Amino acid sequence: MTNPTEDTRWMRAALDEAVEAFERGDWPTGAVLVKDGQLIGRGQNRQNTRSDPTAHAETDVLQTAFAVHGADAARGATLYCTMEPCPMCAGALKLAGVRTLVLALRHATLRRTDLGHYSFEAFCAMTGYDVELRENVLEADYLALRLRWGRDPVAPTR
Numbered sequence: 001m002t003n004p005t006e007d008t009r010w011m012r013a014a015l016d017e018a019v020e021a022f023e024r025g026d027w028p029t030g031a032v033l034v035k036d037g038q039l040i041g042r043g044q045n046r047q048n049t050r051s052d053p054t055a056h057a058e059t060d061v062l063q064t065a066f067a068v069h070g071a072d073a074a075r076g077a078t079l080y081c082t083m084e085p086c087p088m089c090a091g092a093l094k095l096a097g098v099r100t101l102v103l104a105l106r107h108a109t110l111r112r113t114d115l116g117h118y119s120f121e122a123f124c125a126m127t128g129y130d131v132e133l134r135e136n137v138l139e140a141d142y143l144a145l146r147l148r149w150g151r152d153p154v155a156p157t158r
């Protein structure tokens, strides 16, 4: 179910999480998990503050949702994430049963070179992950945060 207003509202919440992570000195990514119109988890990148390279916004949001709502919390849920998930997080979303993924920004837009031929769609095709993908929600707002951060492999050009 596509609702542009809802997508913008929840992506704004994910963006708020990304700003918090940025201001704390972590990578500027944020995510929120929504099920049946309710927010069931918030997540931020915490890899610097936790000294844990796997502490991504997506793993963080899943863990917070599981802690409160149980292991099936994310089944059928929608994840709003400011950045396209990395391969590790794509696997976590599949295991958790997330059915819809809404993104602000893609790796290709940042011209990242550290992920080879990976894309979220390629992961889904390889692993049989059936997920609905929507993208470019508040992309310009999030790009502005990435520019403030200034540490992308290649700076965004638009």
Ligand SMILES: [Zn+2]
Residues within 6 Å of the ligand: 056, 057, 058, 085, 086, 087, 088, 089, 090
């Ligand atoms: Zn990740």
